[in-house]
Amino acid sequence: MRADIVVNVTPADRRRLEAIVADRSAPQKHVWRANIILATADGCGTAEIMRRSGKSKPVVWRWQARFMAEGVAGLTRDKTRKPGKPPLPAATVQRLVDLALGPPPGDATHWTGRMLAKVVGISLRSVQRILEAHQFAPHRIRTFKLSNDPKFAEKLKDIVGLYVDPPAHAVVLSVDEKSQIQALDRTQPGLPMKSGRAGTMTHDYKRHGTTTLFAALNVLDGTIIGRNMKRHRHQEFIRFLNAVDAQVPRRKDIHAIIDNYATHKHPKVREWLSQHPRWTFHFTPTSASWLNAVEGFFATLTKKRLKRGVFRSVDDLKQTIHRFLEETNSNPKPFVWTADPKRVLAAVKRGKQALESVH
Secondary structure, eight states: OOTTOOOOOOHHHHHHHHHHHHOTTSOHHHHHHHHHHHHHHTTOOHHHHHHHHOOOHHHHHHHHHHHHHHOHHHHTOOOOOOOOSOOOOHHHHHHHHHHHHSOOSTTOSSOOHHHHHHHHTSOHHHHHHHHHHTTOOTTOOOOOOOOOOTTHHHHHHHHHHHHHSOOTTEEEEEEEEEEEEEEEEESSOOOOOBTTBOOOOOSOEEEEEEEEEEEEEETTTOOEEEEEESOOSHHHHHHHHHHHHHHSOTTSEEEEEEOOOGGGGOHHHHHHHHTOTTEEEEEOOTTOGGGOTHHHHHHHHIIIIITTOOOSSHHHHHHHHHHHHHHHHHSOOOOOOOSOHHHHHHHHHHHHHHHHHHO
8 A cells, every 4th residue: 555545444434335345236346446445444455455356556546545535435436537629510520421422523433531531621530430420431332223114013013923923833933044154263272261361262363164054943942943055045045945844844834034135035036935835924124133033043153152163164163053053952942022012113213213303
């Protein structure tokens, strides 16, 4: 204990201190402060008090001095601290917000935090706090595309109707192709992930050719019919349709949901369709590929097999895709449409109104 500190603990003070220690709902900072004074009253030295409380020497001395000056009440009260820097003026904050919502200077494509800090004359951290408070993110951008199809609502309801309430004695297939899948081989082997470091992969690669995957997703049971082909012309599309037609039981009609790719509307395809009356094509609205359920399968394939894949030949790539098809079909999951068509139409309407108001 410091020579200039004399701690006198009266019986009343001891009872109050012991009550604080025994109170299970008391803040822990009050408990360890009371323990420091009780240990001092028991004649413990500073080193022993430090060991018991787990606090440093200056902390022990500080609370001994506080108790000597203010008693038990001083242990349960934190002194007010000097205020920090004054908040930024409202005009400065508003100026930054107005700048962030407007176009950046010169040929810059977007505002950065440092650009805003330099123009407004405040720190980068202040800019970040203001942007965060207003939920602005100038460094981010989201892509979108609104369909201009005049029959958007009609086609949307038709396709969603197939998803939600498919016709009896029929198969609903979501059909599309994933073209130009590249067999990419890395120039050097990557390093595995370890603590504190992500796995690595070279940014450059070797091309060994491409393939196109034609796929038909059975909406009812989640199975996939897939074929790899070298190109994606109408000839390959008709070959794929023949393969699908051979696998679907003859007694069932086929409703195929497809996009507006020119190959799907080729005269030869239309001729094939007229020769197969049990087939019906349902075209998605333009710029609405998200309405085609098989796109979800393509996204999963890319994420789990293709994006980080290393393929030393096109055959290697085809075998990987084939194995993924087999895994999907071994544990299929039916496609379930959950979005309300009315909400989709309302969102599209709001998007068009927003575009018209801005441009």
